[in-house]
């Protein structure tokens with residue numbers, strides 16, 4: 001068994017801890033056909049542990065975009081900024097919904113970098129959120 005093994009019971013704890021939503025874009029897992037991924041917040045390649053405080057639920061789009069990155073340059077300040085950490089930071093302090101929820105805007109440097117890095121406002125995401133809005137299923141908070 002590798003050290004990255006995530007048991008079914010650990011997975012269920014993470015899903016509950018994340019309220020059955022992607023920890024980054026807040027998409028509920030039950031809105032898509034299939035299970036979300038378990039993301040290492042600090043990637044294993046950077047020494048992140050396979051432990052509950054370093055694992056969160058992440059949709060496929062967010063996980064693919066995140067890859068093994070943890071930070072990026074803020075184009076406004078040219079400073080290296082860490083990506084949003086779902087447990088050390090509070091979502092509503094770094095992001096807000098606009099356009100009735102179709103768009104996610106960064107409220108801080110962390111929020112801006114995360115929106116950009118994870119491409120939280122890609123056309124497919126905006127179109128999908130508009131369908132959820134029309135069905136009174138969005139925004140989630």
Ligand SMILES: [Zn+2]
Nearest residue numbers: 022025059062
């Ligand atoms: Zn997501």
